Amino acid sequence: MHFVYNFSTQSLDPHRDSSYVPLRAGVTETLFKLNDKTLSVYPWLARSFEQVNETTWRIYIRENVSFHNGKLLDAQAVKRSLDRSIEENVGLRSALRIKSITSEASSLLIETTTPYPELVNELVHPNTSIIDVTADNAIDQKPVGTGPYHVTSFQPGSNIQLERHDAYWDGQPKLDTVTFTFNEDPGSRTMALRSGEADIVYRPEIEMIDTLEQDGLIVDKAETFRVHQLTMNLEREHMQSLAMRRLIDSLINREQIVDGILNGYASPAVGPFLPSFPFAPAYPSDEAEDIADLLEQDGYEQVDGLLTKDGNPVQLKLLTYNARPDLPLIAQLIQSDAKQVGITIDIQMIDTPEEYMASERDWDLATYSNLTAPRGDGGYYLNATFHPDGALNFSGVEDTALTQMIDRLNQTVDRDQRDQMTEGIAQYVDERVINSFLVHPSTNVALKDNVRGWVTEKSEYYMITKDLEVL
Structure with missing residues (x-):
């Protein structure tokens, strides 16, 4: 089987790879797995677990x-694998909050630095994939996992060749070999399927979906846990103005993004979480607000059709990237709408958004796409995005009240209480416009009609599985 994916990677180190390719390619597995229909977590390489006390599992x-x-x-x-993942990945170390791991015969005793009821959920994270760290193989080229397929060769940025793991613990995988190809051009991905070269294509060209279906190919569409957002760098002068953030947010035409850019394969976003999630707030209806007065209070004024401050026209830098081809189009739409109110936005294309946004702080806005509940709980996204220690806190958020709210959430066990607290945090973020939430895109996967066993997961974690086959 030939599978074409829309992101590339230069490394297969599962503890460092931000594209999560080893898990998605069926090479590695984690201790726990997410059921994205019920938002519940169940054992995978673990067979069971128990909470000994509030800090010990x-x-x-x-x-x-x-x-x-x-x-x-x-x-x-x-233990060796988890120890390495924590050592190699600062963001994971912050997320897991593990103080010590002790191996005892057939079990692990894990102690956390603070009461942390979401530890098991976080052990779904692809970067906690279990590998044999004592193997002779180079981990970034051929990680030795437990999944249904093992790596025979890897061409960085190009493809992985996989073979069936005959001794796989969960039943015989149905494919002999898999070619897992990276291609960030949606047109090329789509052509690979139409020409017969590929069997499954992740995120085909949206404009070609009707044509693919007319060709007799199958297009599977699924609502996902993902949100496209406009990340705001609060370390920049203009983005420190709540009035400016509200103005930028008010300019975003979400319906136009859904219909004009994503051809209807998305829904407008109010906040980070899908409205169907039990922890998504019922946001109040938009109230008429005189943003012009708020801007004037912050020192902004209109001069000859330009929005200025201290006599200088407002000019913002907006980052975007091609791996998600709808994001540059969204950036151009925001640029055009901002021009109508006298704001100049310069668009800069980048290759690796996480690395650039973390290391370079000379930008004001960035289109970014994020999974908001990939472990079945809102705590992951809130911690990663809005906590000062969060691995995805590209906005540079340091809000004492917000941090305290997230810290209290992290120590709360009761599910109903967690949902209520998550709602409150999401509302707090909305009131202060800490990032703008654009749309929830659907995940589209195109495949030949002789493929069996494919499931489009909302979490986007599990792709090449033992049940896939080509008839």
Whole structure:
């Protein structure tokens, strides 16, 4: 089978790769897995778990599981892998809050630095994938996991060649081999399917979906946990103005993004979470607000059709990237609408958004796409995006009240209480316009009609599975 994916990677190190390719390609697995229909987490490489006290968890490891090199999975191997993931990944270290891991026969005893009821949910994270860290293979080229397929060769930025893991613990995988190709050009991905070269294409060209279906190909569409957002760099002068942030947010024509850019394969976003989530707030209706008065209070004024401050025209830098081809189009729409109110926006294309936004702080806005509940809970997104220690806090948010709210959420166990607290935090973010939320895009996957076993997951984590086959 030939699978074409829309992101590329230069490394298969599952503890560092932000594209999560080893998990998506069926090479690695995690201790726990997400059921994205119920937003619940269940054991995967773990067989069960228990919370010993508010900071201690015991996780029992599944028996009769082997790595690709034939070594049996045991608690010590899991400990070595988790220790390495925490050492290699600062963001993961912050997310897991692990103080110590002790291996005891067939189980692990994990102690966290603070009460942390969401530890098990966070162990769904692809960067916690379990590998044999003692293997001779170079981890960034051929990680030795427990998944249904193992790597035979890897061409960075191009493709992975996979073969069936005959001793796979969860039943015989149905494919002999898989070619997992990277291609960031939606037109090329679509052509690969229409020409017969590919069997499955992730995110085909939106404009070609009707044509693909007319060709007899299948297009599977799924609502996802994803939101396209406009990230605001609060370290920049103009973005520190609440009035300016409200103005930018008010300019965004979400319906035009849905219909004109995404051809209807999306829904307008009010906040980061889908309205169907139990922790999504019922946002109040928009109230008429005189943003002009607020801007004037912050020192802004209109001069000859330009919005100025201290005599200088407002000029903003907006980052975007091609790997999600709708984002540059959204950036251009925002640029055009901002021009109508006298704001000049310069668009800069970047290759690796996470790396650039974290290391370079000379930008004001960025189109970005993020999974907001990939572990079945809103806490992941809130911690990653709005906590000072968050790995995705590209806005540079340091809001004491917001941090305290997130910290209290992190120590709350009761599900109903967590949902209520998550709602409150989302409302707080909305009131202060800490980022603008644009649309919830659907995930579209095109495939041949002889493919069986494909499931378009909302989490976007599980792609090449043991159940995939080509008839």
